[in-house]
Amino acid sequence: MGLLDRGVEIKSPEQIDLMRRAGLVVGQTLELLRASVRAGISTGELDAIAEDNIRSSGATPSFKGYHGFPGSICASVNDEVVHGIPGGRVLAEGDVISIDCGAIVDGWHGDAAITVAVGAVPPEVSELMRVTEESMWRGIAAARLGGRVTDISHAVERHVRGQGRYGILEDYTGHGIGSEMHMAPNVPNYGRPGKGPKLVEGIALAVEPMLTLGSKHTELLEDDWTVVSEDGSWAAHFEHTFTLTSTGTWVLTALDGGEAALSALGVPFGGR
Template identity: 50%
Template sequence: MFRQPKIEYKSNSQILAMRKAGIVLSRALDSAVAAARVGVTTDDLNTVFEGVLKEAGATSNFLGYHGFPKSICTSVNHEVVHGIPGGYTLQDGDILSIDGGAVVDGWHSDSARTVIVGVARPEDVRLSDATEAAMWYGIAALASAKFVGDIGAAIDDYVSELPGKRLGILQDYVGHGIGTQMHQAPDVLNYRSTHRGPKVRPGLCLAIEPMLVLGGLETRTLEDDWTVVTLDGKRSCQWEHTVAVHDGGIWVLSAADGGASALEPLGVMPVPLEA
């Protein structure tokens, strides 16, 4: 029989250390999103992001990861994940997902946001809004979840019940545990499955990151061996936060307000830990 990978459960003090990394990451993403304008290159955004990390004494957990050459992923339009920042100049109407991570004192954070550059297409606004909301529904479900699989079920239920044309939930890319490494057990599915996953217990820290598409679910990887694109060329979107479970509740470590503004309307209040 195959043994499941061991989950790294964190103490309250370790969650507080991860919060430091999450706050630095939140500021760095704030700056990168603010800099995303028509005429700016994706490499410019990487430079902005790195500047915030350097000023805070943090490092990127993306740079050098399995050879990845930059500190953020910039995935534009039909690019799903792992887009490499470079000379591409942002155009009016681009939908851009910025995924980044930070390490402080050996503890990791991971978060992604989507921004629409210039004049937005209505279908792209709907895609980004739905992906962000799906993430928050998944996070809210974690507050009362018995199993990690309850997160994916909540995301799937939300997306399935949206009015209008059905959006697709990518299944090849999922969330993950996080802590002393960026990617840890367990996998966090973004869809309903018969596999319930491990039980939720205090000390569990997860990166929850749904990815939705306007078209089909088939993807391929470009010749750079990193950038994943939709096979049909339809647009994609990603949102992500790092979330901790502790004895008092949940806390969104990579959100400046701990997730309060998004979770309160869903009937959940995040519970910060005291230093």
């Protein structure tokens, strides 16, 4: 493991393999939660499902106890953009829930998020989810060895702006990840390309666009965790952790390593 560009952690292949193990636990947990989402289930019940699956897989939840956070997932419903605390809230038909999940294996982290509709939702909400997820993949696809971090940022923003009028959160960003969950550098979801640390083999980043149907501005609720849209507009959030290898891009939290989505975008797959 080395340091580059003001504290950016560069991982060895062996360390990336541990991150892949953590990433698979995260990916499998999120798929289990996706299948568990239904009207009548509480966010606390989803949290219990996640913690059980993470621990039974030989991993530790990244979120539980992190700066005092009480859950193993973040569960953010409707106008809650990120960092919602799981608890007694019961999901209803027509809700959307963003589920953010992290796991640690032998000291190495994986981090990813999905947004799931509870039954049928309005077309504009389905479109918001589609654009958010696609923008994440466009951001990851823009990463190339020798490029810069904001190449990712620019690709996310360009895709979003080309799809309609959405609020792109600016106060919350993607991030470096590895021996800690949140590390340098920040990975904004907007901006000009060609800036920030260089993208090199062994870097690991979490790309996570957060979009709303309205304002980019947010408020923090009294629990000091839950971030909501300022204007009450609904939100979506998707995230994956990826790395760059000598042969291409490897999405450590995707069950297939991101191969299908990357191939569709003409990006070489770098998984092992």
